[in-house]
Amino acid sequence: MxxxxxxxxxxxxxxxxxxxxxxxxxxxxxxxxxxxxxxxxxxxxxxxxxxxxxxxxxxxxxxxxxxxxxxxxxxxxxxxxxxxxxxxxxxxxxxxxxxxxxxxxxxxxxxxxxxxxxxxxxxxxxxxxxxxxxxxxxxxxxxxxxxxxxxxxxxxxxxxxxxxxxxxxxxxxxxxxxxxxxxxxxxxxxxxxxxLGGAGPRTLMVALQNNAELRGAGGYVSTFGTGRLQDGRLRLDPLRDVIAVADEPERARRVPAPPEFVEDYGPLSADTTIFRSWNMSPHVPDSALVGARVTGALLGTTPDVVVLVDVPALGALAELGGAAVVLPDGSQVSAEELTDALLVDAYARAGDDNDRQIERRAQLRQAAGTVVTRLLGGDLPAAEVLRTLTRLAEGRHVAVWSARPQEQEVLVDLGVAGSVEAPSGGDLLHVSTNNIGGNKLDVYAERQVSVDVRLSAGRADVTQRLSLRNAAPAGLVPYVAGTQAPGTMVDRVELSLPRSASGVTVSVDGAPRPERPSVGASRARLALRTSTSRGATTVVEVRYALELDTEVYRLRLLPQPLATEATVGISVRPADGLTGPSLVERPEPFDSVREVEVRLPR
Known part of the structure; x- marks a missing residue:
């Protein structure tokens, strides 16, 4: 016991x-x-x-x-x-x-x-x-x-x-x-x-893209600068007008370019020393490579770092300095007003007068020079500059390319390379337009992008739509409205799809079109010509199926850098008769890269 x-x-x-x-x-x-x-x-x-x-x-x-x-x-x-x-x-x-x-x-x-x-x-x-x-x-x-x-x-x-x-x-x-x-x-x-030249000097090209005349990577490159980076210091030569260095069409030379680039944009002379269209591909690594080679052919030195910056990015970077930007005519504009000043007001003031157009281009160069000077000599916190550049890269307003493969891989991984490719085993939405109408109307375009996805076991049925409205006002000068079809937006619309998209069909304003995608290394490219008169709306719709070998549908949405952002609407739901997770978002500004994941219905 x-x-x-x-x-x-x-x-x-x-x-x-x-x-x-x-x-x-x-x-x-x-x-x-x-x-x-x-x-x-x-x-x-x-x-x-x-x-x-x-x-x-x-x-x-x-x-x-x-x-x-x-x-x-x-x-x-x-x-x-x-x-x-x-x-x-x-x-x-x-x-x-x-x-x-x-x-x-x-x-x-x-x-x-x-x-x-x-x-x-x-x-x-x-x-x-x-x-x-x-x-x-x-x-x-x-x-x-x-x-x-x-x-x-x-x-x-x-x-x-x-x-x-x-x-x-x-x-x-x-x-x-x-x-x-x-x-x-x-x-x-x-x-x-x-x-920045820590392991030896680097040669640089900075290209300023004008969003009033769109290219796939951003806009028409009218101003550029070259320089040298070494030991953290940048020596940038005076910015130049492309007209001063470009070859006339009859003397243009072709430069080596990726096969997909040659297939898509060679007929438009984008791979030549005409210079004005080397950034037609929305896949910036290809565009920048061609731009570097064109620059080398014209100037004798091929840059191994290329930075693309558009006008909205100029405004955002100018805000870091906090002061107004002074234009050649003595007028001052705030950083917030810079986009309208350069892409709308300057064209209206210049009209069709050649001397005034030269002055307008000088304004663009001076504004870019002011921003560069502030960045180089403004004693700015590196963290603040980095945050601003990161935000701009998310909207693809800034992109960087390196000729060195290891550096380029890191740029892609960081999301600042401007690459266009689908996530592994996933879906892709990217719509870009190249202005082929010889006008400056893109600042007046209103774009709405949407994607509608129906999910079932191992499959996604996808519909992508682009709605493009021409909101250009009457009375624009011929330099802006164009002379071939005044007031009409003539575009090469390009939709980037996943390489494995099948059964692809496309229509414009409800009418079927015969175009079919070309499949490349990182994406499938579907391109077609559209024409949108003043006050009218063009609707491009593409449908396809995507076989999925995972339990999750993944979608990457990439914006085109614009003066006025597009909107994007997303709807991902189970197919009729099935139940499961869904994601529905009303149209909102398409100002940054998005990644969407939704589990498939069981």
């Missing part, structure tokens, strides 16, 4: 200790969860750009402290004991993996904000040693964050409450892109060192 009593007492003590330990672990886990929720709320505001840069930096530090508190709570004695118990410890293992990953993500974010915050772009150039230091400091959090994320994704949630499994999946989905961003930022800093 005494032995039995002793055993019962021992059991009570063990159970009591277990309850105490479990309660302690539960309190610690609850405290950690509360800290994580507070951190998430603050970070959501940073992610959604609801706070200014200084407030964002403070919020990152606060979130980092909260995550550190959560990590400490989950490393305390009661949690260690429970975590060592099979099954019981799985929930705590998962929460630990979440806090470890979040801690490294926030550590890396602070390295970036603090490190880049101290670097400035000035007349003395960019301090490449400081950039390299930030890149090296970022390496640890990026590597440890990837390791923690792999541990999180490998955490077993079997025999745990259902909510634990859902939270682990949600945390992995949220933290995965953040870890990817740290790795991309590290690669991007290394790329910047190379492009």
């Amino acid at each position: 005494p032995r039995v009593k002793a055993a019962l007492v021992g059991a009570v003590v063990v159970v009591g200790l277990g309850v105490a330990v479990g309660a302690g672990a539960a309190r610690a886990a609850l405290s950690a969860a509360q800290d994580l929720r507070q951190a998430q709320a603050g970070l959501s505001a940073v992610r959604d750009r609801e706070v200014d840069p200084d407030a964002a930096r403070s919020e990152l530090r606060r979130a980092h402290a909260l995550v550190g508190s959560a990590d400490e709570a989950l490393g305390s004695w009661p949690v260690d004991v429970v975590a060592a118990v099979p099954v019981l410890g799985r929930s705590l293992d998962a929460e630990r993996a979440v806090t470890d990953t979040a801690d490294e993500v926030l550590t890396g974010a602070l390295v970036l904000t603090d490190g880049l915050g101290s670097i400035r772009a000035s007349a003395g150039g960019v301090d490449l040693a400081a950039l390299a230091a930030v890149r090296q400091q970022l390496g640890g959090p990026a590597e440890r964050g990837r390791s923690a994320l792999d541990r999180l994704r490998g955490t077993s949630t079997r025999l745990t409450p259902p909510q634990v499994g859902r939270e682990v999946t949600a945390a992995s989905a949220a933290l995965g892109p953040a870890v990817d961003t740290l790795e991309r930022a590290q690669a991007g800093l290394g790329l910047a060192e190379g492009l």
Whole structure:
């Protein structure tokens, strides 16, 4: 009997200790969860750009402290004991993996904000040693964050409450892109060192695209500049008018170009030293390659870095300086007014007078020169410049190309190369127009793009539509309205589709057209000619099927850079008779790259 009593007492003590330990672990886990929720709320505001840069930096530090508190709570004695118990410890293992990953993500974010915050772009150039230091400091959090994320994704949630499994999946989905961003930022800093001449001098061309006369990559290149990058410093030669260097059509020379480019745009002399149309391909890597070779043929030096910038980007970059832009006639315009001043007002003032058109082109060069001067000599925070350039690249208003394959791969991965390709196994929407009417009417175009998708098991049936309205006013001068068909928009419309699209059909204003896509290395290209008179609307519709070998439908939507953004509407739903997730969005400004994922119905 005494032995039995002793055993019962021992059991009570063990159970009591277990309850105490479990309660302690539960309190610690609850405290950690509360800290994580507070951190998430603050970070959501940073992610959604609801706070200014200084407030964002403070919020990152606060979130980092909260995550550190959560990590400490989950490393305390009661949690260690429970975590060592099979099954019981799985929930705590998962929460630990979440806090470890979040801690490294926030550590890396602070390295970036603090490190880049101290670097400035000035007349003395960019301090490449400081950039390299930030890149090296970022390496640890990026590597440890990837390791923690792999541990999180490998955490077993079997025999745990259902909510634990859902939270682990949600945390992995949220933290995965953040870890990817740290790795991309590290690669991007290394790329910047190379492009800025850290490993030897680079030759540069900056091409200014005029959105009043569209090209696939942006707009007619009327102004460009060449220069040299070395040790973080840029020496840019005076900007030039293409007319001053381009060959006359009868003396034009062809340059080597990718086969797809030759097939699509060779008949339009885009691969020649006429210069004016080398950026007809919306796939900027091809356009920039041809542009570099055309420049080399005309000037004797082939640039190995090409930067494309359009007029709206000029306005956004001018805002970094904060002051008005002074035009050659002495007038001043704000950065916000620059697009209208250069693409609408200047044409109206110049009319058909040749001297005034020369003056208008000089205005464009001077505005571009003012922006470049501000960027080079304005003592601007590198982080602010980087944020602006990133936003512009998301709308494809700025794109960068490198002749070096490894650098080009990083540019594509960072989303600043202006490439046009579908996600692996997924769908693609990109509509571009090339103005082939010899006018400047594109600033008056109103574009609406939409995509309607019906999902079934292993298949997507897709309809893409472009609605193009000619809202040009009456009374425009012939230089703007055109002389061949005054007031009429004549376009080469190009739709980029996934390579695996099948059963492709196209119609214009409801009438079937015979055109069919050409399949290339990164996309299928479907091109057709359209004509839209003043006040009229042209509707292009393409239908196709896409076989899917995953459980998720993925769609990438890429805008064409325009003076006035198009709108885009999205509808992804299960096919008739099926049930499953859906995504329906009313038309909104199409001002950045979008990635959409919807699970297929079962």
